Amino acid sequence: MAEAPKRPGDQPGESQSGEVTCPACGGTGRKGEAVCPTCEGTGRVRQIVGDA
Numbered sequence: 001m002a003e004a005p006k007r008p009g010d011q012p013g014e015s016q017s018g019e020v021t022c023p024a025c026g027g028t029g030r031k032g033e034a035v036c037p038t039c040e041g042t043g044r045v046r047q048i049v050g051d052a
């Protein structure tokens with residue numbers, strides 16, 4: 001049984017800080033027919049990693 005370390009809410013190749021997949025649109029950059037206001041259509045948002 002091979003158990004790989006899992007990082008919650010993280011995609012492979014992504015840094016711990018910086019840009020992450022937009023949780024609002026799931027990285028599609030769209031909200032229905034409109035552009036996702038959270039990431040402005042980029043599908044990524046800046047996440048600040050600091051104190052919890």
Ligand SMILES: [Zn+2]
Nearest residue numbers: 022025036039
């Ligand atoms: Zn978005």
